[in-house]
Amino acid sequence: MTLAYVSELTPEQYELFEALLTPESKCGRPRTVNLMLVLQAILYVLISGCAWRLLPKEYPPYSTVYYYFRKWRDDGSWKRIHDHLVQWVRIDANRNSSPTAASLDSQTVPSAVMVHQAVGYDGGKKIKGRKRFTLVDTLGLLIAVQVVAASVPEREGAKHLLKTLHQERHRVPQLIRIWVDGGFSGEDFLHWVIDTFRWILEVVLRPEGAQGFVLLPKRWTVERTYGWLHWCRRLNVDYERLPASSEAFIHIAMIRLMLRRLA
Numbered sequence: 001m002t003l004a005y006v007s008e009l010t011p012e013q014y015e016l017f018e019a020l021l022t023p024e025s026k027c028g029r030p031r032t033v034n035l036m037l038v039l040q041a042i043l044y045v046l047i048s049g050c051a052w053r054l055l056p057k058e059y060p061p062y063s064t065v066y067y068y069f070r071k072w073r074d075d076g077s078w079k080r081i082h083d084h085l086v087q088w089v090r091i092d093a094n095r096n097s098s099p100t101a102a103s104l105d106s107q108t109v110p111s112a113v114m115v116h117q118a119v120g121y122d123g124g125k126k127i128k129g130r131k132r133f134t135l136v137d138t139l140g141l142l143i144a145v146q147v148v149a150a151s152v153p154e155r156e157g158a159k160h161l162l163k164t165l166h167q168e169r170h171r172v173p174q175l176i177r178i179w180v181d182g183g184f185s186g187e188d189f190l191h192w193v194i195d196t197f198r199w200i201l202e203v204v205l206r207p208e209g210a211q212g213f214v215l216l217p218k219r220w221t222v223e224r225t226y227g228w229l230h231w232c233r234r235l236n237v238d239y240e241r242l243p244a245s246s247e248a249f250i251h252i253a254m255i256r257l258m259l260r261r262l263a
Contacts, residue, residue: 007047049233099137103222120151147243154183
């Protein structure tokens with residue numbers, strides 16, 4: 001099958017996605033829109049970075065596409081589908097469905113001029129925008145993500161992410177160790193994490209005197225995940241009015257990656 005755009009999924013990949021969608025309610029008018037085209041349109045926005053209004057004519061109206069993006073964001077469908085696919089990919093890779101170790105890092109990206117909510121200045125990176133706190137397993141698959149203002153310090157952002165993950169601890173019952181860089185170091189913080197969540201933070205530092213890019217043991221997986229996200233132009237600059245929309249697009253990017261792996 002020849003796809004119209006490189007962002008599109010094959011019918012086999014869409015079938016996996018459709019199997020995880022919440023069944024349509026029998027109340028009200030029957031749905032007439034093609035959900036496969038809706039998903040393809042959302043992926044087109046993600047990969048190309050275009051505005052919703054600039055969607056190609058072969059897709060449903062942009063207002064319809066955005067309606068489903070927002071609906072699946074607000075009812076938790078994007079995250080729920082993502083979390084199911086993570087388990088499938090891990091099992092397909094002969095891993096346990098729950099990871100025992102993970103890598104945590106943050107990434108600062110500039111925000112568009114029209115974005116005003118949860119925007120700050122990262123003095124270290126000299127960037128005005130938002131910061132993504134990202135926790136991934138040893139395969140680079142996303143466990144948790146939180147988008148905040150770029151001015152939020154590393155340890156403060158990590159606290160918010162770990163507290164949120166702790167509320168969903170049933171997803172990672174076997175998680176024990178989390179690798180971090182020097183920005184998350186500090187005896188008080190390390191002890192707070194182990195006393196509060198029973199997770200061990202292990203700091204992986206750059207070798208002394210190293211210059212430029214250095215491949216750090218254990219932590220390179222989260223850098224690779226950021227590399228995967230970099231191929232989605234919508235994620236290179238934060239255009240979203242709400243941080244929840246930014247998080248949804250990150251989940252969608254990982255959903256696309258995992259569907260392509262599974263089918």
